[in-house]
Amino acid sequence: MADPIKEPQLYKNPAYLQTQSPAPGIVNLFHVEDVLNMARANSLWPLTFGLACCAIEMMAGGAARYDLDRFGFGVFRPSPRQADVMIVSGTISRKMVPCIKTLYDQMPSPKYVIAMGGCATAGGPFKFPGQYGILEGIDKIIPVNVYIPGCPPRPEALIAGILELQKQIKAGNVQGVMSPAAVNDSQDARPAEYKNAVSRADFRKPAAPAAPAAPASAEPKA
Amino acid sequence: MKAWLVSSVKPDEFAEKDPKSGVLFEALVGREHIREVAREFRTQGWFLESISIVDFAECFEIVYHFNKWGVARRACVKTLALKAEGEAASAPSISDVFRAANWHEREAYDMFGLVFEGHPNLKRLLLPETSKIHPLRKSFKGEPKGSDVEDSLRLIQEDTEGFEVRYPSQLTKSQKDYYLNLGPQHPSTHGVLRVLLHLDGERVLDGEPVLGYSHRNQEKMFEIQNYLACWPQFGRLDYVGAMAFNFGYAHLIEKAMGIEATPRAQAIRVLATELNRISSHLLWMGTFLLDLGAFTPFFYCFDDREKIIDILEMATGERLTYDYFRFGGLDHDIPEEMLPAVKAFVPEFKKRLKDYHKLVTKNPIFISRTRGLGVLTKDQALNYGVSGPCLRASGVRQDLRRDEPYSIYPTLDFDVPTMTDGDVWSRYTIRMREMEESLKIVSQLVEKIPAGDVTLGKLPKNVPKGEYYSAVESARGAFGIYLVSDGTLNPYRMKLRTPSFCNLSAFSEMIPGCLLSDVIAILGSIDIVLPEIDR
Numbered sequence: 001m002a003d004p005i006k007e008p009q010l011y012k013n014p015a016y017l018q019t020q021s022p023a024p025g026i027v028n029l030f031h032v033e034d035v036l037n038m039a040r041a042n043s044l045w046p047l048t049f050g051l052a053c054c055a056i057e058m059m060a061g062g063a064a065r066y067d068l069d070r071f072g073f074g075v076f077r078p079s080p081r082q083a084d085v086m087i088v089s090g091t092i093s094r095k096m097v098p099c100i101k102t103l104y105d106q107m108p109s110p111k112y113v114i115a116m117g118g119c120a121t122a123g124g125p126f127k128f129p130g131q132y133g134i135l136e137g138i139d140k141i142i143p144v145n146v147y148i149p150g151c152p153p154r155p156e157a158l159i160a161g162i163l164e165l166q167k168q169i170k171a172g173n174v175q176g177v178m179s180p181a182a183v184n185d186s187q188d189a190r191p192a193e194y195k196n197a198v199s200r201a202d203f204r205k206p207a208a209p210a211a212p213a214a215p216a217s218a219e220p221k222a
Numbered sequence: 223m224k225a226w227l228v229s230s231v232k233p234d235e236f237a238e239k240d241p242k243s244g245v246l247f248e249a250l251v252g253r254e255h256i257r258e259v260a261r262e263f264r265t266q267g268w269f270l271e272s273i274s275i276v277d278f279a280e281c282f283e284i285v286y287h288f289n290k291w292g293v294a295r296r297a298c299v300k301t302l303a304l305k306a307e308g309e310a311a312s313a314p315s316i317s318d319v320f321r322a323a324n325w326h327e328r329e330a331y332d333m334f335g336l337v338f339e340g341h342p343n344l345k346r347l348l349l350p351e352t353s354k355i356h357p358l359r360k361s362f363k364g365e366p367k368g369s370d371v372e373d374s375l376r377l378i379q380e381d382t383e384g385f386e387v388r389y390p391s392q393l394t395k396s397q398k399d400y401y402l403n404l405g406p407q408h409p410s411t412h413g414v415l416r417v418l419l420h421l422d423g424e425r426v427l428d429g430e431p432v433l434g435y436s437h438r439n440q441e442k443m444f445e446i447q448n449y450l451a452c453w454p455q456f457g458r459l460d461y462v463g464a465m466a467f468n469f470g471y472a473h474l475i476e477k478a479m480g481i482e483a484t485p486r487a488q489a490i491r492v493l494a495t496e497l498n499r500i501s502s503h504l505l506w507m508g509t510f511l512l513d514l515g516a517f518t519p520f521f522y523c524f525d526d527r528e529k530i531i532d533i534l535e536m537a538t539g540e541r542l543t544y545d546y547f548r549f550g551g552l553d554h555d556i557p558e559e560m561l562p563a564v565k566a567f568v569p570e571f572k573k574r575l576k577d578y579h580k581l582v583t584k585n586p587i588f589i590s591r592t593r594g595l596g597v598l599t600k601d602q603a604l605n606y607g608v609s610g611p612c613l614r615a616s617g618v619r620q621d622l623r624r625d626e627p628y629s630i631y632p633t634l635d636f637d638v639p640t641m642t643d644g645d646v647w648s649r650y651t652i653r654m655r656e657m658e659e660s661l662k663i664v665s666q667l668v669e670k671i672p673a674g675d676v677t678l679g680k681l682p683k684n685v686p687k688g689e690y691y692s693a694v695e696s697a698r699g700a701f702g703i704y705l706v707s708d709g710t711l712n713p714y715r716m717k718l719r720t721p722s723f724c725n726l727s728a729f730s731e732m733i734p735g736c737l738l739s740d741v742i743a744i745l746g747s748i749d750i751v752l753p754e755i756d757r
Contacts, residue, residue, distance in 0.1 A: 048409045049407050050413060050414075051413070051414060051436065052413065052436055052438075052458075052461070052752070052753050053458055053461040053542055053543055053753070055413065056461060056462065056505070056542060057541070057542060059509075059524070060524060060527075060528070060541075063508075063520065063521055063524035063525070063528075064521040064522075064524050064525045064528070065524070065525065065528045076409075078408070078409045080407075090436075091436065091438050091753070093414075093434070093435055093436055093437045093438060093756070094350065094370065094373050094374050094377060095349065095350045095377070095434050095435050095437065096406065096414055096435045096436070097374040097377055097378060098377050098378045098380075098381035098382075099406050099407060099414075099435070101378050102381075103407055125454055125455070125458065126438045126439065126440070126443070128443060128446065129364060129367070130363065130364015130365055130366075131364065131365070131370070131439055131442075131443075132355055132357045132362075132364065132365045132369075132439055132442070133349070133357075133437045133438055133439035134370065134438055134439065135370045135371070135374050136370050140370070140371045140374070141371075141374060141378075151543065152461075152541075152542055152543065154541060
């Protein structure tokens with residue numbers, strides 16, 4: 001029987017590693033990930049970011065009666081750099097889309113998105129054939145973890161959505177754990193027709209035929 | 223004014239109107255006269271209430287509503303801009319006569335492509351600047367399906383490519399001034415307002431609000447929906463004080479149809495509106511003080527606001543975007559348990575108001591941060607068409623509940639508080655006093671709600687052909703609707719004159735010279751609701 005302590009190169013041998021189950025006896029990182037997920041789920045910091053009517057219900061949720069702090073959800077952060085949940089609360093006008101996309105790209109991973117209300121889910125009462133002003137659902141641009149129906153949803157509904165998100169995070173079953181500005185197809189759990197949504201990073205790449213000597217712009221480190 | 227208009231301009235058409243309709247007279251003048259007319263209105267102390275455009279087959283009709291605070295005296299002046307093949311229709315700008323016209327004309331340019339000659343800054347107001355459509359034209363038939371994603375991606379791309387923002391002036395290195403974007407994602411802009419600030423150090427030189435981040439094509443929707451289907455839109459315009467917007471629409475259509483709501487419905491309407499006004503001011507107070515750095519009042523205000531919402535929820539079933547009024551009455555009657563709840567609420571809230579005064583009004587930090595800040599003089603306020611608490615803080619005793627009485631307001635006893643300083647502190651004090659006045663109305667009404675029906679039964683589905691204007695006092699100011707009906711099932715054109723739109727246009731007049739942190743205080747004191755501005 002080979003002794004891994006005496007022969008450390010064994011760790012690099014896949015044939016040896018397969019014989020060891022589940023891991024070669026030192027640390028089981030799956031459990032660490034579980035603990036991390038539990039910590040993440042119970043201290044979510046949402047972005048202070050309101051679009052329309054639903055934002056008032058979000059504020060009511062954070063205020064005295066509903067008190068989102070009970071769920072570790074009450075630390076609203078005005079800067080996307082400090083936040084890990086974006087609650088898209090309200091109608092998304094097309095003029096606002098670049099800003100939302102920027103905010104999403106600026107949030108550090110892992111990050112999660114809650115689409116609150118009818119507008120953020122599918123356009124809500126402002127959707128009609130031939131509309132020119134709004135985006136019918138935020139999930140066409142960025143991935144969404146939880147949808148909350150209602151116009152506007154009550155704070156209780158928001159709490160239910162948050163609990164659902166926490167459940168997903170604890171189970172390690174979320175799609176929000178992707179690197180910023182690079183929503184790859186394999187990580188993107190959205191329906192196929194929405195996968196044409198392009199990330200900001202794609203635009204930054206220099207166009208291939210046009211600029212022959214253009215130096216590749218420095219990608220911001222994720 | 224009438225005599226002047228008839229003798230010197232000689233309008234093409236002139237019609238005296240029934241003063242009950244809110245409009246004293248209506249005149250059609252040639253476009254070469256419109257600046258002259260506007261100047262005369264200005265010298266005689268009138269102010270510009272709204273500019274509406276109606277798209278007819280051969281021309282655009284530009285409708286100016288002038289008003290004089292005091293007893294309601296509204297005048298309507300129209301001019302025509304002919305559509306010509308191959309060139310944009312145009313009209314002379316009156317933005318140098320009335321500063322309020324600046325934004326109204328920009329909106330008209332945005333929505334109709336109507337060019338105002340001599341306008342200092344004619345660019346799009348609500349839609350993105352690279353947009354190619356003029357959506358409120360009748361010839362605009364809507365965008366194809368899926369264009370929302372396409373359009374959004376194009377905007378993201380433009381935003382990324384054009385990263386160096388085009389600022390109004392070219393800066394050199396020797397200059398110390400710089401530009402700063404406040405918003406659209408900023409906790410103190412109450413939604414998605416963007417303010418482009420021009421700063422020198424921390425001192426503000428100039429600032430310009432950039433609108434349209436919450437534009438929801440509501441005025442286009444009105445034209446393709448029938449009158450009943452327009453109801454939910456009004457709750458979502460000003461979601462903080464939705465009852466007053468319900469009231470405005472109900473008032474307009476009832477006036478147009480020549481009907482009147484039942485006495486019980488009238489009383490319940492006023493009761494609900496005043497409760498909603500208190501809750502709106504409470505929300506304003508909490509967030510305004512939060513912007514100033516006081517965290518505690520936010521929780522107190524929301525606590526009280528929840529109590530009002532509980533009461534209104536009994537009647538409407540909704541917490542926020544009320545859709546409770548109907549033509550000729552209400553959707554349904556209030557439940558039995560509502561009135562006792564209101565009765566219990568009144569003394570409780572009186573006590574809380576005293577607490578607020580102790581907590582905030584006499585707080586020396588609060589006073590020194592707000593006194594003498596963001597002054598809006600009486601003349602400036604009238605020039606910009608400011609209304610509501612902001613106007614009353616500048617010393618104009620105007621309240622449409624008093625001056626253009628509607629519903630049962632004339633039978634009620636309440637005051638219209640005014641202040642003369644026009645600063646942030648006055649605007650705060652006015653709203654605090656208004657809450658007391660609204661509470662007074664509520665406590666009077668709750669004792670004497672008459673019994674009876676709350677609906678009139680079956681009504682015709684269309685509004686008689688004609689043009690109608692009506693205005694009510696919302697929590698933020700005068701909310702006017704201009705309706706052009708062609709007798710069919712849906713409005714031909716419905717233009718909303720929203721209070722925050724005009725109030726915010728005076729913002730750039732208040733900020734020069736103050737510090738960056740004071741901009742937040744001034745913005746908070748105007749009490750804006752963005753979807754109502756952007757529509």
